[in-house]
Amino acid sequence: MTSVDSSTAPPAIRARQLTKNFGETAAVSGIDFDVRPHECFGLLGPNGAGKTTTVRMIHCFIPPTAGLLEVLGLDVRRQPSRIKARLGVCPQENNLDPDLNVWDNLRVFARYFDITGPDVEKRCEELLHFIGLYHRRKAAIEELSGGMKRRLMMIRSLLNKPELLILDEPTTGLDPQARHQIWETIIQVKRQGTSVVLTTHYMDEAEHLCDRLLIMDQGRIVQEGSPRQLVAKNVGRHVVEISSAEPPVVRALRDMHLSFEASATHCYVFTEDGVAAYRLLVDRFGEEHCLLRMANLEDVFLKVTGRDLRD
């Protein structure tokens, strides 16, 4: 495992008052953040929060409307080509070429980065071994599973040995096994010293992978910190889930002066002392309606955006 001292290095990304408007729509509204070198940084938020717009500005696909955005110390408006040469980007949609096999998809993409000759073969081989797909190098794209396509997309974005890898919803639509394989790949990429920025809808993914993250909503940052800090600050240690959000339940929780959020189907009571709260709530609503568990990022999300990703 590579040990890297990132305390004194300049940020991999610096955004100040970063803004993007599409006509009347304020997609990103004056956000400030730094991504430290070698960290995995997450952008979370509900649909339309501005995550994809933010990463698109980072990889110089669209220019900011206003504000400062530096990537690897370079200005996105003035030095986009130099930035792009040092980035890897894995977009949300699969854009592998269906007319080319696995190997040729990589080889052709390598040309964009001027990786040619014996170096191409070596790099493609190395990367296919890295994700365990070398034996499928002759396969047509349509023969691959969804998870394999995603992993191929990911190594394609590593061809140029990027210093910063951008992953837009890397595991959306994948089954649990494929998700875990992608997670393993991301962890290994990070261990090799690459900074990673990812967007996701999955709180467990953010909790598992991200050193720090932003929760965005309607173009603004609503929370920033490590997963553990965010849970401790917003929710506390424990949650008691109540399997109802009917008005009498909500009223009772209010009358009990408990800290809670309601989704369409459940109420979530946030507490430092789960056992005491659980006893109290079981007495009131019955054991079959109460579940005690550790607090997690999904609770933070519900609390700060008022939305439940599970619904």
Ligand SMILES: Nc1ncnc2c1ncn2[C@@H]1O[C@H](COP(=O)(O)OP(=O)(O)OP(=O)(O)O)[C@@H](O)[C@H]1O
């Ligand atoms: N090219 C565009 N033209 C006009 N409006 C856009 C464009 N791209 C994004 N938007 C709008 O900007 C806002 C932010 O969209 P964005 O795709 O960044 O959100 P997101 O957080 O990535 O959402 P999702 O999780 O659904 O991918 C939305 O209101 C969206 O409709």
